[in-house]
Amino acid sequence: MIDLKSISKIYGQKKVVNDVSVSIAKGKVTSFIGPNGAGKSTLLSMVTRLLDQDSGDVLLEGENILQAPSDKLAKKIAILKQSNNLDLKITVRELISFGRFPYSRGRLTQKDHEIIDEAISYMELEQFEERYIDELSGGQRQRVYIAMTIAQDTEYIFLDEPLNNLDMKHSVQIMQILRRLVRERNKTIIIVIHDINFASCYSDNIVAMKDGEVVISGSKDDVIRKEILEDIYEMDINIECIYGQQICVYFDEHQDASVDDFIEDQAQVQIRA
Amino acid sequence: MIHKLFRLDIMIILLIVLSIISMFVGVVEVSPRDLLNLSENQKNIIIESRFPRTVAIIIAGASLSVCGLIMQQLTRNKFVSPTTAGTMDWARLGILLALMFFPTANLLVKLLFASALSLAGTLLFMQIIQRVQFKDVVFVPLIGLMLGNVVSSVATFLSLRTNSVQSLSSWMQGDFSIIISGRYEVLYISIPFLIIGLLYANQFTIAGMGEDFSKNLGLNYKRVINIGLLITAVITALVVVTVGMLPFLGLIIPNIISIFRGDHLKNTILLTAVLGAIFVMLCDILGRLIIFPYEISIGLMIGVVGSFIFLIMIFRRVKSNA
Ligand SMILES: Nc1ncnc2c1ncn2[C@@H]1O[C@H](COP(=O)(O)OP(=O)(O)O)[C@@H](O)[C@H]1O
């Protein structure tokens, strides 16, 4: 269990994260949703000690996270940040092996190699194993990073928009793998996700953020509601039950018309300018 | 094809062969046949000059190349090296200041001072490249070279004022002909630093992936960066003091290895060391042969070959950006 107690972060005048208190349950998938700039990434960085908060505490199973030795913490929580643009010539297997660094400090044991192999097969990366990461597509690279996080074998796994760059098949594959990690290994997964339908179908709990604050936090059935989502995203959203899943439909019927209007407006602006 | 040649065993054999050749090239003729009954004079030449020279080449070439590799990894910039960050110029200024202000002090004290100044200079360079967001990484070495030239001019000015041009110019350009036993032994100090560098290979690689990446894996990022920069400063100062400037060595060797063997220091750090030694040895032997019986100093040889390769790197970069 992770408890956030009144966490705030201020950049200049702006309260990017404002007095957030949330509990993250163990052994569940918790999704963070909310519009761009809501403060999700900033919050995740503070919870995983990558960024210092201006006020508030993060308690990991009752202990203040900033007091824990960082090498011990690296066996407890892993985070995959939103952007990882590295142009280094490192092979897929080498990168995944870094996940074992907290355990072996670079001298890999037989057990480390087994765990690395397992992470590779979990993410179906066997065919890329010896390729350099700078030769892979964005989506393939994303899967390599997730494999590294799996190899780190921590109880808590934080993923900031892991579905970036991924096609539908691999997005679904990753969500299924995350569920499997929860089911088989009792991991706790915290994930920032943009597609609310992925959040609705694959998470246990959802935390919705807007303007640096938590709007609501609860089970997915508490959060996936028309009024709540419309308030957060400031658009019309309908929720349909399809095959037993709550699916949000947020395509405006009059979308084509409004796009036309928009283009027309733009054209006029240009003419005036 | 060439790929296959970049193997540690092949490289080491090549280095050994070149080292043996190096022992027999020089004004006083010593051929392998003479080995069994060396004259007194030949024995002296081997012990007092040829052997120290060969050892100095290996240590200087290897350790300076490793410095470049570490700097490139930690700054995540392929154009950074003891030359292009100005580290060498700071080391030279340090030695000059030490000679001016405490000429009677022990050589180690002077070295310590020069190392401290190179470290400070490198940190200054790091601050600049972090503060200023360059549109193109090519600007990074250019800024470093400019900074180095400013420092270098200060050194020249000071030495002109104090009439110590003579001693300064011997540090201007690397020169192994001045290496004789009794003067080069301080180079041995760089060996333990080199070994620390090898032991930290994994951690340098992780640190090169960024601060957040390192923190996530429980690596003390700042400490690893500081250790890396300390190693580079000390080794650079040692080489500048004993051999002189070897421009662009720390830039080109790691880049060549990176092309063929990638960027994981675990795989590349030893290769970089050996290739660096080979390169310097080759340049030195050629320098001894081209205008025999005179010598072209190693600094000049490497400067010409190195700046040529540096230009190719820049043009390749510009082309790939265009
Ligand atoms: N280092 C920073 N300096 C200043 N403002 C920042 C910084 N990082 C993030 N912000 C601002 O904080 C807000 C929240 O950012 P972020 O946490 O990345 O949002 P999200 O991940 O929810 O899209 C944004 O308005 C962003 O511009």
Ligand SMILES: [Mg+2]
């Ligand atoms: Mg974000």
